[in-house]
Amino acid sequence: MNSASLLQLSLVIPLLAVVGIQLTARRENVREAVSLIAASALFATVAQLYLPLLNGQTIAVHWLDILPGLALAFRVEPLGLMFALVASFLWIITTLYAIGYMRGHGEQNQTRFYSLFAVSIGAVMGIAFAENLFTLFIFYELLTLCTYPLVTHAGTDKARQGGRTYLGILLGTSVGFFLLAIIATWLLAGTLSFKQGGIFSPGTSVALLSVLLGLFVFGVGKAAIMPFHRWLPAAMVAPTPVSALLHAVAVVKAGVFVLLKICLLIFGIDTLKSIPATEWLLYLAGVSILFASIIALRQQNLKKRLAYSTVSQLGYITLGALLATSAGMTGSALHIVMHAFGKITLFFCAGAILVAAHKTEVNELRGLGRQMPVTMTAFFVASLCIIGIPPTGGTWSKWYLMLGTFEAEQWILMALLMISSLLSIAYLLPIPLQAFFGGKKPLEIEAGTAVVLKEAPLPSVIALTVTASACVYLLLYPDIFYRLIAAGI
Amino acid sequence: MLAHLPILQVILPLMAAPSCLLIRKANLVWLFTLAVSFAALIVSVLLLQQVYATGPISYTLGGWQAPWGIEYRIDLLNAWVLFIVTALSTVVLTAAHTSVQKELEPNRQTVFYTLYLLCFAGLLGIVATGDAFNVFVFLEISSLSTYALIALGKDRRALWAAFQYLIMGTIGATFILIGIGFLYMMTGTLNMADLAARIPPLSESTTVLAAFAFIFLGICLKLALFPLHLWLPNAYSCAPSIVTAFLAATATKVALYLLLRFTFTVFGVDFSLSHLPLDILLVGLGLVGVFAASIVAIYQANIKRMLAFSSVAQIGYMVVGIGIGTATALQATLLHMFNHALMKGGLFLALAGLVYQLGACRIEQFRGLGRTMPWTMAAIVVGGISLIGMPLTVGFVSKWYLIAAAIEQQLWWVAVLVVLGSLLAVAYIWKLVEAAYFQAPEVDAVKEAPLGILLPTWLLIAANIYFGIDTRLPVEVTSAASQFLLGGAAQ
DSSP: OOOOHHHHHHHHHHHHHHHHHTTTTOOOOHHHHHHHHHHHHHHHHHHHHHHHHHOOOOOEEEEEEEETEEEEEEEEOOOHHHHHHHHHHHHHHHHHHHHHHHHHHSSSHHHHOOOOOHHHHHHHHHHHHBSSSSHHHHHHHHHHHHHHHHHHTSSSSSHHHOOOOOOOHHOOOIIIIIIHHHHHHHHHSSBOOOTOOOSOOOOOHHHHHHHHHHHHHHOOGOOOOOTTTHHHHGGGSHHHHHHHHHIIIIIIHHHHHHHHHIIIIIIIIIHHHHHHHHHHHHHHHHHHHHHHHHHHOOOHHHHHHHHHHHHHHHHHHHHHHHOSSSHHHHHHHHHHHHHHHHHHOOOOOOHHHHHHHOBBBGGGGTTTHHHOOOOEEEEHHHHHHHHSSSTTTHHHHHHHHHHHHHHHHOOOHHHHHHHHHHHHHHHHHHHHHHHHHOOOOOOOHHHTTTOOOOOOHHHHHHHHHHHHHHHHHHHTHHHHHHHHHHHHH | OGGHHHHHHHHHHHHHHHHHHHHHHHHHHHHHHHHHHHHHHHHHHHHHHHHHHHEEEEOOOOOOOOTTOOOEEEEHHHHHHHHHHHHHHHHHHHHHHHHHHSOOOHHHHHHHHHHHHHHHHHHHHHHBBBHHHHHHHHHHHHHHHHHHHHHHSTTTTOOOOOOOHHHHHHHHHHHHHHHHHHHHHHHOOOOOHHHHTTTTTTTTHHHHHOOOOOHHHHHHHHTTTSSTHHHHHHEEEEEHHHHHHHHHHHHHHHHHHHIIIIIIIIIHHHHHHSSHHHHHHHHHHHHHHHHHHHHHHTTOOOOHHHHHHHHHHHHHHHHHHHHHHHHHHHHHHHHHHHHHHHHHHHHHHHHHHHHHHHOBBBBGGTTHHHHHHHHHHHHHHHHHHHHOOOSOOOOOOOHHHHHHHHTTTTTTHHHHHHHHHHHHHHHHHHHHHHHHSSSSOOOOOOOOOOOHHHHHHHHHHHHHHHHHHHHHHHHHHHHHHHHHHHHTOOO
């Protein structure tokens, strides 16, 4: 099969999965098998694009022109492939995890859940492979709309409130700023196709570009730059697999990925450097990193804490993209991958704790390590990955980000990154450490009964073990992704 | 036959209307009306094809030559509007049988279809004619039948709403008549093309200016442009559901057509936009209308009324396009005429299904609707998403053009306000979504709307998506039509 058909296939598989899931709605095991097969097929399809792309092949598909000059078209470029690889791989793992979680937790409407999950992944593929901003915007909005029912899955008042915030901010920013910026870009540059080195001609007014950059940074609300970050904690009312794949990987990474792509392929590194607004937005990202870390420190709800940690880490990625140096961009792209693996593991753990021990608050987790050793070990490893210390892949991305601030001579930002790393140690590491060593021993032990090993259902434990191992694996072999990034920047 | 298409377009429904009274049996009358509307649709498609291929058609009534006799003149602009009106009327009529049977007493159904056809003929006449006085005649035909149609509503408030509309509509029509009278006084002609040629030398005359002011104001009343919109929400919410769907999809579009025709063809761009600060006035009123009406819509408990206010807001967008006045902006307006007809037609038909099952459509009736009437509710969600202007729906296409037009003219504030306005639509649409999907139904026994209403609803909703992806037809026609409007002003 040639590469263009593979690209088509990667966009179609999620839709086929929806059909399959709907058809097999009555038989749970078959339905979940369909999800798993579709996820594996998608990953296999995307993976086959890897070598042809690195060999310099152009892989593109043109569907149709929606408006004159504005096409629904797709083209594989290295960063997009990186994003698609991560998302499709983690879809397999998350499906596995979800099987354990959704059954263990006795959730309702599982067919709807799995269908919309597949649609979301389809939208992510569209975003990853979009050839132009117009196509990208279509799938960006699709992703918002089809994740709304997932966020509000519980159907309670709290879910409805969360859903309002979610939709309000994501639609508000995308229609209010992003769309405006896209149309203005179209009128200014005459094209919306992503191009190495940017699409604006050298003479374009710097003031106008500043406004545009601002509109883009705020408009891509999925990147959760403060003050438009509140949707992410609000989305935590969703079932944990949704929080894990969508709000640690697919949706938020779609946001920062779009920003990275805009910085790199719409503005271009050189233009980006020349815009005065870049400086301001860099500091905004810095503030976002710092504040979110401080807020995370004060969250007692485990998922909320992880959510604010995500806001902070997304700030790193945005900051890396705006640094407009190759090291910064590399760090930014690498952090998309590393943070994805780390954060999804953390969410998996949070969900496993909920299912097995019915605990959601941080201070309830003391001593839990004896009951759930695998989960808590995974939590520990993933925390290291988020913080960015060996033996995990997060080391690489933080290293390049630091290098980026060094190259750009942004000393304040460099200090800021360090402080924030310390803060992330403070809000993440105590959780696994206290689980293993902290506090009083559980009552059962004092009463003389043996500690009961009670982990989450097996599929969930396998899932979180795989992602935690991937964090370590990526320290040793980051070059799968590094090669793509080097080709893309 | 082909040469007589312009008059066939109007005469067909006009003659058919009294014939309804002869048939009498409600089922047959419905079939007959549907057939007539469908025939009118075919005529309009043929006209559109012909005009697109060969340019404007002129038809002289009874062979009397143009400035003396009545001329029907079909160019791309009115061919497009004729197509919108006939297409939407036909789809709405397919749903009429089921809905009218439920909402009207048997002895009123024949009258209903008679009035419907009269109104239909009036609207088509306004659009097809090239004679200013003829416009007034058809305006009265359509208006009078509309008042009666609204008064057929079950609710007693319908009478009051119809009366209110009667007063406002008559004032509007009178203003238009006065304006046409002034023009006749100054130029001695009623033919639009002839008027267009004779007005420029007289452009300094106060009488011509007064004529313009009267006509403009009169049309704005019929158009329900903010702040002259007060009749519209009552009329829409009290009328029978089918009438609401028909009026929302067609009547305002025709009024908008008149505004375009008079400002761009009869008076000409130079006169309209240079003698008066019309551009600022239209952009300003349009935007204020968008915000005021959208905010009011959020607080409506009657959903028909909510969508009626939303219509006022959408009219605001179309008027903004006229105010900006460039080719792209006019194209946005023309696109939105079509797109809005599709959205509101679909949404009001969905409400007709709701009224059929529940007898009313207040927000309380929406509770649990996601479970009890999944298809109707899904139609409302998709229609709502199109109204908001999400990509892959028609709403996105017209919004794209409108924002592009504003930015082209460096009117950044207009662009920003347009997008903010569309966010208000999210607020009122999501009120329905939350009620339907997050609350338990009050009565569990509610069934899905009958197929007779559901199918036409989904036809329109599917069109919302189809024309949001395959935009060739609307975009090409409106592009040519807007060029024609600007270039062919003094034809």
